[in-house]
Amino acid sequence: MKPLRTAAAMLCSLLLLTALSGCAQGGRRMIRIGHNQSADHPTNLALLAFEAHIEAALGDRYEVEVYPSELLGSQTDMVQLTQTGAIDFCVASNSILETFSERYTLFNLPYLFVSRDAYHQAMDDPEITRPIFSSTRQAGFEAVTWIDAGTRNFYTVSTPIQSPADLKGLKIRVQQSPTNVTMMRLLGGSATPMGFGEVYTALQSKVIDGAENNELALTSNGHGDVCKYYSYDMHQMIPDILIGNCDFLDSLSEEERAVFEEGFQLVNSVERQEWDKAVDAAKERAENQQGVTFLYPDVQPFQTICIPMHQDLLDDCPDLVPIYEGIQRWNRQYPQKGEQ
Numbered sequence: 001m002k003p004l005r006t007a008a009a010m011l012c013s014l015l016l017l018t019a020l021s022g023c024a025q026g027g028r029r030m031i032r033i034g035h036n037q038s039a040d041h042p043t044n045l046a047l048l049a050f051e052a053h054i055e056a057a058l059g060d061r062y063e064v065e066v067y068p069s070e071l072l073g074s075q076t077d078m079v080q081l082t083q084t085g086a087i088d089f090c091v092a093s094n095s096i097l098e099t100f101s102e103r104y105t106l107f108n109l110p111y112l113f114v115s116r117d118a119y120h121q122a123m124d125d126p127e128i129t130r131p132i133f134s135s136t137r138q139a140g141f142e143a144v145t146w147i148d149a150g151t152r153n154f155y156t157v158s159t160p161i162q163s164p165a166d167l168k169g170l171k172i173r174v175q176q177s178p179t180n181v182t183m184m185r186l187l188g189g190s191a192t193p194m195g196f197g198e199v200y201t202a203l204q205s206k207v208i209d210g211a212e213n214n215e216l217a218l219t220s221n222g223h224g225d226v227c228k229y230y231s232y233d234m235h236q237m238i239p240d241i242l243i244g245n246c247d248f249l250d251s252l253s254e255e256e257r258a259v260f261e262e263g264f265q266l267v268n269s270v271e272r273q274e275w276d277k278a279v280d281a282a283k284e285r286a287e288n289q290q291g292v293t294f295l296y297p298d299v300q301p302f303q304t305i306c307i308p309m310h311q312d313l314l315d316d317c318p319d320l321v322p323i324y325e326g327i328q329r330w331n332r333q334y335p336q337k338g339e340q
């Protein structure tokens with residue numbers, strides 16, 4: 001962990017220096033993209049497709065460099081680097097973006113989407129995403145596409161979670177977002193917010209009893225080496241968001257911007273194509289090689305506890321009401337049909 005952090009710090013200083021000196025590489029503008037997933041994760045594969053697309057169309061002007069595995073720091077660090085223009089793009093979980101614009105809180109609500117299809121349709125609907133994605137322009141960045149990150153569920157070192165009562169007294173890592181802390185409090189566990197890169201060590205050293213995430217965290221991040229129960233309570237479908245520095249985006253010519261827009265769509269579609277395969281492979285490996293047991297509890301008791309969070313948010317942010325209603329329209333059109 002430590003050497004990685006030191007390397008990340010060094011890399012960041014280097015980037016800042018090159019950013020200040022104009023980033024030119026053989027006359028081409030270097031575009032830097034950071035994220036926190038491993039090299040074989042669907043997010044990285046999608047960004048490599050973006051790199052190939054931009055370089056094929058605009059390779060005389062731009063060179064794209066993708067930095068996986070928190071090489072540029074935690075997601076919060078990377079959002080700040082994107083704000084200032086030290087890097088051009090990064091992938092951030094929607095969770096942490098709520099501290100930059102309260103509108104992002106909407107997609108962090110537990111049990112917001114009733115099915116995966118409703119989630120995908122809503123996230124593909126510009127009427128829903130546009131007012132949220134553009135809400136950070138004043139902060140220097142905006143969202144250019146969303147990335148599927150599956151369904152978040154609880155997993156623990158040694159406690160099978162069959163109902164909210166089983167969470168009582170357990171220290172559970174959550175993402176650094178007020179919504180996730182509230183959700184955990186309501187469900188009865190003790191919320192321990194921390195960055196993604198710190199979770200493995202915290203689990204191993206028993207600082208926490210468990211965490212919550214999609215299935216890939218078990219394998220890609222090794223959490224399944226320590227946690228033996230993964231429980232499908234389906235509490236959130238939180239998208240990842242590809243954000244870009246506004247000054248850079250605004251500097252593109254119309255023709256260049258069109259190529260970038262195609263690239264952003266490619267990120268979304270390639271990641272989605274890779275996602276299902278990756279989840280199947282992760283489940284297979286977790287079950288058969290890491291000895292993880294998958295549990296399928298009744299979701300209803302978890303849901304009943306969390307649902308009041310919806311109205312609380314709408315009371316606090318009335319301008320989110322029409323967007324929330326738009327999501328409900330997709331929910332009615334694509335009801336749940338027994339997934340997992």
Ligand code: GCU
Pocket residue numbers: 036075091092093149175195196212213214217240
């Ligand atoms: C998922 C998500 C990441 C996020 C992580 C977390 O892996 O894709 O963007 O950082 O969860 O729990 O922090």
